Amino acid sequence: MKVVKFGGSSVASGNQIKKITGIITSDEKRRVIVVSAPGKRSSDDVKVTDLLIQLGDSLQIGVDHEEAYRQVISRFEEIVLDLNLDESVLREVQRKIDDSIALIRSEDPTGIDALKACGEDGSALVVSAYLQTLGHEGTYVNPKEAGILVKDQPGGALVLEESFERLYKLRERQGTLVIPGFFGFTEEDQLVTFSRGGSDITGSIVAAGVKADLYENFTDVDSVFCVNPMYVENPRPLTSLTYREMRELSYAGFGVFHDEALIPAFKEKIPVCIKNTNNPTAPGTMIVAELPEREEHVVGIASDEGFLNLYVSKYLMNREIGFGRRLLQILEDEGVSFEHAPSGIDDMSVIIREHHLPKDKEEIVLQRINDELQVDMVLIERDMAMIMIVGEGMNQTIGIASSATSAFQEAGVNIEMINQGSSEVSMMFGVKSEGLGPAVQALYKVFFGEK
Structure with a gap:
C-alpha cells in the first residue's frame, strides 16, 4: 500500500486535479490519498488558505468580508465547473464554509480552525467526486472518521498515539480513500488544525497509521535540491537523503517539507519519495532511515x-x-x-x-x-x-x-x-x-x- 499526499499546487485547478487523478489511477497501490487546500495557479495568485484566513480575520474584527468570501467560493466553483462535477459538490463545500462562519459569529473558539480547514476539506470532496465520475471507487474520508485524534492546541495540534491504531483499520476498506490534510479532532470532538503546512503532517501520520510500504509526497519539483535555486542556478538534485538530514534541511528553510512532517514516518521507518505532479515519471528523491556511507559528507x-x-x-x-x-x-x-x-x-x-x-x-x-x-x-x-x-x-x-x-x-x-x-x-x-x-x-x- 502507498499513501500519497498532493500539495497545494497539485490541486490548484481543475487541470491539476485531472493530472493527480491520472497519477492515482495509474497505480492500484495508491489507495490512500491526502490533499492540501488549492494553492497558487500562478506566481501572483493567492492560496485558498490565505483567503480563508483573511475571511476569518475580517469576521473577527467586524469589517466587510464579502470579497474574501466571494473569492473562496469562486475558486472552488471554477474547479467544479472545469471538472464538470455535479453542483451538489460545490454546495457541500459552501455549506461547510458557511457553518464555520456561523461558529465564528457565535464566538465559538473552534470557528477559526474550522474555517481554515475548509480548503483541504473542499479539495478532498472535489477529488473523491471526480474519481467517481471516472468510474473509480473514490471515497471522501473525514479525519474524524479516519481516526486522527489530536491534542487540543488550536493552530498547532499534536497527534495522539491512539490515532495510529485507529488509522490501521483503513486498510480494511475498499477503493481509493481521500482524506483532507491539515486537521484532526480532539477526544471531545472539536476540530483542531496542525501548524501551517500541516497537510504534510497528516500524510505522514496516515502513512505511519496504515503502515504503508511507501509514502509519496507530490509537489511541483522533480526532486529536493542540495541548495535553494534562488541562490544557485541549476543546483545539484539529491537522489536520496536520510530522515535526519531531511528534517534538518526542512527546519532550516527547505520549502519541500514541513519540518515536523517526517516524524511519524521516521518512527515507523517508512520510506518517503518526493515526486513532481507535473513530471510523475521522474525518480524524485527518496528519504529513508539509513543510507550506505557516502563519499560526500555534506549533502x-x-x-x-x-x-x-x-x-x-x-x-x-x-x-x-x-x-x-x-x-x-x-x-x-x-x-x-x-x-x-x-x-x-x-x-x-x-x-x-x-x-x-x-x-x-x-x-x-x-x-x-x-x-x-x-x-x-x-x-x-x-x-x-x-x-x-x-x-x-x-x-x-x-x-x-x-x-x-x-x-x-x-x-x-x-x-x-x-x-x-x-x-x-x-x-x-x-x-x-x-x-x-x-x-x-x-x-x-x-x-x-x-x-
Whole structure:
C-alpha cells in the first residue's frame, strides 16, 4: 500500500486535479490519498488558505468580508465547473464554509480552525467526486472518521498515539480513500488544525497509521535540491537523503517539507519519495532511515532569514547556577519560543525568529532580564539569517568546519555565530541577512565543486 499526499499546487485547478487523478489511477497501490487546500495557479495568485484566513480575520474584527468570501467560493466553483462535477459538490463545500462562519459569529473558539480547514476539506470532496465520475471507487474520508485524534492546541495540534491504531483499520476498506490534510479532532470532538503546512503532517501520520510500504509526497519539483535555486542556478538534485538530514534541511528553510512532517514516518521507518505532479515519471528523491556511507559528507545547504540574536553578558555567568534556566523562563513567561542557545563563560546568545519577539514585547523582555538577572549587558540584534550545512556523520569528518569558514572568508561575509552542539548531521552559521546569498553561493562552490 502507498499513501500519497498532493500539495497545494497539485490541486490548484481543475487541470491539476485531472493530472493527480491520472497519477492515482495509474497505480492500484495508491489507495490512500491526502490533499492540501488549492494553492497558487500562478506566481501572483493567492492560496485558498490565505483567503480563508483573511475571511476569518475580517469576521473577527467586524469589517466587510464579502470579497474574501466571494473569492473562496469562486475558486472552488471554477474547479467544479472545469471538472464538470455535479453542483451538489460545490454546495457541500459552501455549506461547510458557511457553518464555520456561523461558529465564528457565535464566538465559538473552534470557528477559526474550522474555517481554515475548509480548503483541504473542499479539495478532498472535489477529488473523491471526480474519481467517481471516472468510474473509480473514490471515497471522501473525514479525519474524524479516519481516526486522527489530536491534542487540543488550536493552530498547532499534536497527534495522539491512539490515532495510529485507529488509522490501521483503513486498510480494511475498499477503493481509493481521500482524506483532507491539515486537521484532526480532539477526544471531545472539536476540530483542531496542525501548524501551517500541516497537510504534510497528516500524510505522514496516515502513512505511519496504515503502515504503508511507501509514502509519496507530490509537489511541483522533480526532486529536493542540495541548495535553494534562488541562490544557485541549476543546483545539484539529491537522489536520496536520510530522515535526519531531511528534517534538518526542512527546519532550516527547505520549502519541500514541513519540518515536523517526517516524524511519524521516521518512527515507523517508512520510506518517503518526493515526486513532481507535473513530471510523475521522474525518480524524485527518496528519504529513508539509513543510507550506505557516502563519499560526500555534506549533502545540502539550507538557509532562512527572519531571525534575531538576544545577546546577554554577565561576568562569571558560568558559576551562577540556574542562570540559563531563569533567562529562558523569562522568554517562556512572555510566550516567546527560541531556536538555539549557544553560550560561553560570560555570555549567552538566544536565537529567536523575529516574529516571535515583536517590538512591543522586546521592551518587556529586556527590562525583565535587566531587573531579574542583573546582567552587565543585554542587546538584541535583528535582521539575522541562518545557514545550515547538513550531512550524516559530519562531526566525524576532519576539515568540514575549516572548509565552511574559508567559504565565508572568500565571500567576504562575517560569521556572527557558529553552533553545532551535539548534532551529528548539521552545523549552523549566523550571518547578517545581506550576506546570505554570497555565503550560500560560496559554500556551494566549496562543498559541491561547482561555480
